[in-house]
Amino acid sequence: MTAAIVRRPNAAPVYLDNQATTPCDPRVVEAMLPWFTEKFGNPNSLTHAYGREAEQAVEQARAELADLIGADPREIVFTSGATEANNMAVKGAARFHRQFGKDGVVTLATEHKCVLESTMALARDAFRVSILSVGHDGLADLDALARAIDDRTAIVSVMIAHNEIGVLQPIKEIAALAHAKGALFHTDAAQAVGKIAFDVAELGVDLMSISGHKVYGPKGIGALYLRRRPRARIEPLFDGGAQERGMRSGTLPVPLIVGLGRAAVLAKAEMAGEAQRLLALRARFLSGLRAKLPDAILNGHAEQRLPGNLNLSFPGLKAIDLIGACPGLALSTGSACTAAEVEPSYVLRALGLGDDLAGASLRIGLGRFTTATEVDFAVDALVVAVRRLRAGERMTSEASGIT
Numbered sequence: 480m481t482a483a484i485v486r487r488p489n490a491a492p493v494y495l496d497n498q499a500t501t502p503c504d505p506r507v508v509e510a511m512l513p514w515f516t517e518k519f520g521n522p523n524s525l526t527h528a529y530g531r532e533a534e535q536a537v538e539q540a541r542a543e544l545a546d547l548i549g550a551d552p553r554e555i556v557f558t559s560g561a562t563e564a565n566n567m568a569v570k571g572a573a574r575f576h577r578q579f580g581k582d583g584v585v586t587l588a589t590e591h592k593c594v595l596e597s598t599m600a601l602a603r604d605a606f607r608v609s610i611l612s613v614g615h616d617g618l619a620d621l622d623a624l625a626r627a628i629d630d631r632t633a634i635v636s637v638m639i640a641h642n643e644i645g646v647l648q649p650i651k652e653i654a655a656l657a658h659a660k661g662a663l664f665h666t667d668a669a670q671a672v673g674k675i676a677f678d679v680a681e682l683g684v685d686l687m688s689i690s691g692h693k694v695y696g697p698k699g700i701g702a703l704y705l706r707r708r709p710r711a712r713i714e715p716l717f718d719g720g721a722q723e724r725g726m727r728s729g730t731l732p733v734p735l736i737v738g739l740g741r742a743a744v745l746a747k748a749e750m751a752g753e754a755q756r757l758l759a760l761r762a763r764f765l766s767g768l769r770a771k772l773p774d775a776i777l778n779g780h781a782e783q784r785l786p787g788n789l790n791l792s793f794p795g796l797k798a799i800d801l802i803g804a805c806p807g808l809a810l811s812t813g814s815a816c817t818a819a820e821v822e823p824s825y826v827l828r829a830l831g832l833g834d835d836l837a838g839a840s841l842r843i844g845l846g847r848f849t850t851a852t853e854v855d856f857a858v859d860a861l862v863v864a865v866r867r868l869r870a871g872e873r874m875t876s877e878a879s880g881i882t
Contacts, residue, residue: 492809493853493860497787497846498642498670499811503738504695504847510741511697514734522731523722533733540740547743548668548687549678550704556726557736560701561669562593563716564688567703567727568665569597569636571713572686573606576633581662583607583632587619588829589644591667594636607631615831616780617646625656632662634686639671643813643826643842644779645788647675654683663711669693669701673746674754674785679704685711691735695847696742700735703727753847757786760845760854765789767858772865778827778840787845790827792836796868801841804864808857813842 494502514536522537524530538552545552558564573584584598588610595610602608609627613619619637628635635657639650650666657664665686671677673694679687687704691697705711705726719728768775768791776792790813793801798812813824823837832840845854 490807492807493857494809494849495843495845495857496809496811497844497849498645498693498785498842499844500692500698501695501846502848503692503697504742504745506745507696507738507741511734511738514737518733520733522733523720536733537731537736540736540743543740544689544702544743547747548672548689548704549680551707553724554679554704554707556703556705556723557731557739558701558703558727559699561591561667561688561690561693562701564690564701564703565591565593565636565665565667566597567716568686568688568713569594569634570601571716572634572663572665572711573601575712575714576663577606581631581633583609583629583662585609585611585624585627585632585635585657585662587611587613587637589613589617589641589826590636590638591642591669594638594667598636606633613829616783617641617644617778617826617830618780618783619648619653621649621652621656624653628656628660628662630660632657632660634663634665636665636667638667638669639677640668640675640785641779641826642670643824644790644830645670645784646779647671647783647785650677650684651682654685658683670785673743673750674787676750679706686713691739691742694739694742694746697735697738700732700739702739749847754786757845757849760849760851761787761789763851764843764845764854764858767855768861771858771862776836778830778832787849789843789845790840791843792827792832792840793865794836794839796839796865798839798841800868801839801861801864804868805860807860811842811844812840 520529520533522533541555542552545555584601584606586594586598598608611623611627637648637653640647654664663685666684667688669688669690670693672689685706689702691700715726717728722728774794778790778792802810823834827837827840
C-alpha cells in the first residue's frame with residue numbers, strides 16, 4: 480500500500496530555503512519603518528535637519544555592520560546587494576590593476592554565478608582567467624591555487640561559505656597565497672556574514688561582499704568591504720555623484736541601510752547561540768533521515784560547512800519530482816531552472832557527481848526561525864515522499880516488463 484503524502488493542514492509550508500533568502504526579522508522591520516515615512520531625508524542633503532538625520536542613521540548602520548566583521552566603518556561601501564558587490568570587486572580590481580601589468584583572475588568552478596560571469600566578462604576583455612576545480616568535498620586545492628596565482632594575477636576570488644553545499648573554505652590560507660604573489664583577495668561572504676564569526680583583518684581579505692537578505696535583513700541592500708590599510712584599489716562600476724567616497728554613486732536607500740545595520744547588531748549578539756542551535760537541528764535532521772533512508776548522500780564536507788546547511792542526493796529520483804511530492808515543505812534544488820527543464824547543478828557536477836545524482840539533490844537550509852518540530856515534520860514528509868516515488872517507479876517498471 481502506497482503511503483499518503485504528509486501535509487500540514489491549514490498551514491504554510493515549512494520553510495527550508497534559508498540559503499536562498501532569510502525572512503526579515505521583525506526587529507529589523509521595526510527599525511526600518513520610521514525611515515519610510517516621517518524620516519525621509521536624503522543623507523547627502525546636509526543643509527537641513529532631515530538630511531543630517533538620515534546621514535547620521537547611515538553612518539550608525541555603517542558602524543554596526545563594520546563591527547560585525549571587525550572592519551573600520553570607512554571600509555564599508557553600501558551596494559544593492561552581494562551581486563553588485565561581487566561585480567564591483569572582481570571587475571573593479573582587475574580593471575584597475577591592468578595598468579600595472581596585472582591581467583590575471585583566479586577563482587573556483589563552484590563560485591556563485593555572478594562571480595563566474597564577471598570573470599567571463601573579463602575574459603572577453605582579454606584578461607587571463609583561471610577557473611579551478613575543487614575536491615569531492617567541495618574544498619579548494621591549495622596546491623593548485625598556489626600554482627595558478629602568479630605575479631600577473633590581479634585578484635583571487637573564493638567565497639567563504641557556499642550558497643549551495645554550505646562548505647567553508649580555508650580563507651586565511653587562500654588569502655595568504657594571493658598576497659604572496661602581490662594579488663588582491665576577494666571573498667563572497669553573503670552566506671557567511673552573521674552565521675559564522677570571523678574578523679576581516681585576521682582572515683587577511685582585501686575585499687568582501689555582503690548581502691542583507693541572507694542575514695535576516697531586507698532585500699535590495701548589501702555592502703562591499705574595501706580594505707583601507709594597505710589600501711585595496713579598484714575601479715568603480717558606476718559613474719555619477721560622489722556618494723560612498725566616490726566608489727558607488729547613487730542616492731542611498733536609508734531604510735534598507737538602517738535595516739542592514741540592525742540585522743548586523745542582532746547577528747553579533749545572537750550568532751554563537753544560533754549556530755549551536757542550528758548544529759543540533761542539522762544533526763537531528765540528518766540522523767532522522769538516514770535512519771529511514773540510509774542511502775541518502777550528503778554532498779560537500781560533512782563538518783566544514785554552515786551550521787544550517789545540508790545538501791542531499793536521493794539516488795534514483797529527480798529532485799523536482801521530490802519537491803512536488805512534498806507540498807508541505809519549501810525546498811530548492813540549487814539548480815538553474817529554464818522553462819520546464821531543470822539542469823543539474825554545476826556546483827555538484829564540479830564535485831564529481833554525475834547528472835543523475837546531481838539532478839536528485841535537494842538543498843536544505845535551516846534558519847533562525849526553524850523549530851525542532853518543523854525538522855521532524857520535514858524528515859517524515861521527505862521519507863514518505865521518497866518511498867512513494869520509489870514504489871511508483873517499481874510499479875511502473877513491473878507493468879512495463881522491466882526487471
